[in-house]
Amino acid sequence: MDSAALVNLEPLARMALLGCVIALGPLAWVWARTRSGDGRGRLRALTVLTLFLTFDLVLFGAFTRLTDSGLGCPDxxxxxxxxxxLGARDEIQAAQSVLxxxxxxxxxxxxEMVHRYLATAVGVLITVMTLLSWQQWRRDGRGSSEAPTRVSPWWATVTLLWVCVQGAFGAFTVTxxxxxxxxxxxxxxxxALLALLAAQAWRPAADRVVGVSSALRRSLVIVSLLAVLQIALGAWVSTNYAVLACSDFPTxxxxxxxxxxxxxxxxxxxxxGVGKDGAWLPFAALTAIHMTHRLGALLLLGGLAWLVWRLAREPALRxxxxxxxxxxxxxxxxGVSNVVLDWPLLAAVAHTGGAAALVLLLTALLLRTTSARPVAASSRATAPLVARRAS
Known part of the structure; x- marks a missing residue:
């Protein structure tokens, strides 16, 4: 297709309708499971299910990318x-006959189109989730102290805005x-969408939040940042097809x-495939991308080992x-299988799934922990004096 036809909004309404139809199945399941419960239970069930389906969507997105299907429909x-x-059989056949x-x-x-259908359906579910969040907030007296809302509806609103940003990224990926x-x-x-949904689905009650030392909390934040950096490096490896720059391990x-x-x-x-100067990307550049990801993996594994050792000392976090x-x-x-087995599809998708699972685990830990407040030095100093006066 020519550049003028990269964006064609003519089928947008039909795509949206199809996304609504697909979303009806999960919505019907949630309503059937929670028909005897309250609005909070229904909202929580919908959030958890949307989180599960978004995880599946991330895996299917990896499958789409790894099978080189991202331009399967070039508009x-x-x-x-x-x-x-089905409506583009002739155009697809003409393109396929050339390449x-x-x-x-x-x-x-x-x-590619199944990926777009699923993404649209997840967008519909998040839209419904946002509407239910605001409805529940109004029922609870707009967040009054008599009926506090467990999760602010602004979380769902930000999630809806973010899924729209994701849709824009999807469009730019093609165009x-x-x-x-x-x-x-x-x-x-x-x-990031997974983390937002997890923050709403898994937010613990106040009495289940574990107070930990400031050092452990800082370690958790640092490891989380390292994980984000390493996932970004992994994505850079995959999008530049740099996995096969190294076919042996550990060298x-x-x-x-x-x-x-x-x-x-x-x-x-x-x-x-293009370098900084506009020429073809040198093979040594792909090697640099691959090796940086390996070095990042060593750094992250060291951080995870330290964090695991600290968490194992907390019974509630083991x-x-x-x-x-x-x-x-x-x-x-x-990761090693991707290198030594010539980047098999199953291992590559599984590696993306592991990255998503790591994000969910670290998000859950950030939700479940808080820095314990040490007793102030002044309070400790005045305690004996107060005790003597009381006696």
């Missing part, structure tokens, strides 16, 4: 101006032809420190420590 939001590949392996084929077009910075931002945005190209070009590899504002150990092991196995 947005439909496929050659149609709401499904039989893609980027446009019948199979890739369906993968800018898999621009690496946009694709990376799209993946990070999906994980790369038979060397501990191969030739690397960081200047071109980490030039953010450039098209796919299961989180076990979960972090499991996710770290999963990521090591799937």
């Amino acid at each position: 947005w939001p439909g496929c050659y101006g149609s709401a499904s590949p 039989p392996t893609g980027p446009v084929t019948h199979g890739k077009a369906w993968v 800018l032809k898999l621009y690496p910075a946009i694709v990376t931002a799209h993946l990070l945005g999906g994980l 790369c190209q038979g060397r501990w420190w191969p030739t690397m070009d960081f200047e071109h590899g980490f030039a953010v504002l450039r098209p796919l 299961r989180y420590a076990a979960g972090l150990v499991g996710v770290a092991a999963w990521q090591v196995v799937t």
